[in-house]
Amino acid sequence: MDFEEFRRHGHAFVDWMADYLEGVERYPVRAQTRPGEIAARLPDAPPRQGEPMEAIFADFQRDVLPGITHWQHPRFFAYFPANASPPSILAEMLTATLGAQCMLWQTSPAATEMETKVLDWLRQMTGLPEGFHGVIQDSASGAILCALLTARERATGWRSNAQGLHAAPQVAVYTSGQTHSATEKGVRIAGIGSDFLRKIPVDDEFAMQPAALEAAIAADKAAGLVSACVVASLGRRGWVPSIRCGRSARSAGGTASSSTSTPPGPAPP
Numbered sequence: 001m002d003f004e005e006f007r008r009h010g011h012a013f014v015d016w017m018a019d020y021l022e023g024v025e026r027y028p029v030r031a032q033t034r035p036g037e038i039a040a041r042l043p044d045a046p047p048r049q050g051e052p053m054e055a056i057f058a059d060f061q062r063d064v065l066p067g068i069t070h071w072q073h074p075r076f077f078a079y080f081p082a083n084a085s086p087p088s089i090l091a092e093m094l095t096a097t098l099g100a101q102c103m104l105w106q107t108s109p110a111a112t113e114m115e116t117k118v119l120d121w122l123r124q125m126t127g128l129p130e131g132f133h134g135v136i137q138d139s140a141s142g143a144i145l146c147a148l149l150t151a152r153e154r155a156t157g158w159r160s161n162a163q164g165l166h167a168a169p170q171v172a173v174y175t176s177g178q179t180h181s182a183t184e185k186g187v188r189i190a191g192i193g194s195d196f197l198r199k200i201p202v203d204d205e206f207a208m209q210p211a212a213l214e215a216a217i218a219a220d221k222a223a224g225l226v227s228a229c230v231v232a233s234l235g236r237r238g239w240v241p242s243i244r245c246g247r248s249a250r251s252a253g254g255t256a257s258s259s260t261s262t263p264p265g266p267a268p269p
């Protein structure tokens, strides 16, 4: 693709993106396809030849879009809000154009320095005291795992990293039954073991009960375990969407549900 063609397709793509965002409510919130339907539309062998962008875009509209859940839809109430604003979409175009690798300061100094600054803004916005720092992780599970590993190392005086888990005292981690499954997954990957993840009871508002937490920590200490960390759940998705839906997501089976109905109106653009 030469740069004139790139420019032409880029403009056409942005027009399509603006139309999509303007008319997203004309799509059904959830994909209406059956399992395997999208895979069946794709060739079994990898393509050997490039294709014109027009053909690729036609494939996208015909074969990909029907299998998309529209997270940008105003009636999407599942999981958590994860909307991309038009300015952030344009910013992603710049990021993709630069193809920047941001793993070290010297691989893109601006990335590291912006990350540090923006995370400090986040610290201020969430009311955390000065001295808290953070780095952006690739996923929530990865972030939870990093936090658990850090807690495990602090609790064992960095012995598990240096000598392996067998040389360090057994640690325990505390959370409630309202936590995301990523916490238990992290406890397993960190080598702590699910048996040492304590699910502390919650009250009527799903908040962890401090007295029960205190008792669990005391019991573990008495048994010779080291208490490593408490994993809090704030605004967890098990019930937050139920406030918006006006009905308990828990009573509907424990998870939030999204609208699957197709609103009347013209066919999706």
Ligand SMILES: Cc1ncc(COP(=O)(O)O)c(C=O)c1O
Binding pocket: 079, 080, 138, 139, 140, 141, 142, 180, 182, 236, 237
């Ligand atoms: C509270 C919470 N923790 C962890 C996760 C796991 O996220 P990821 O798939 O980014 O690892 C999710 C995802 O929905 C979540 O809502």
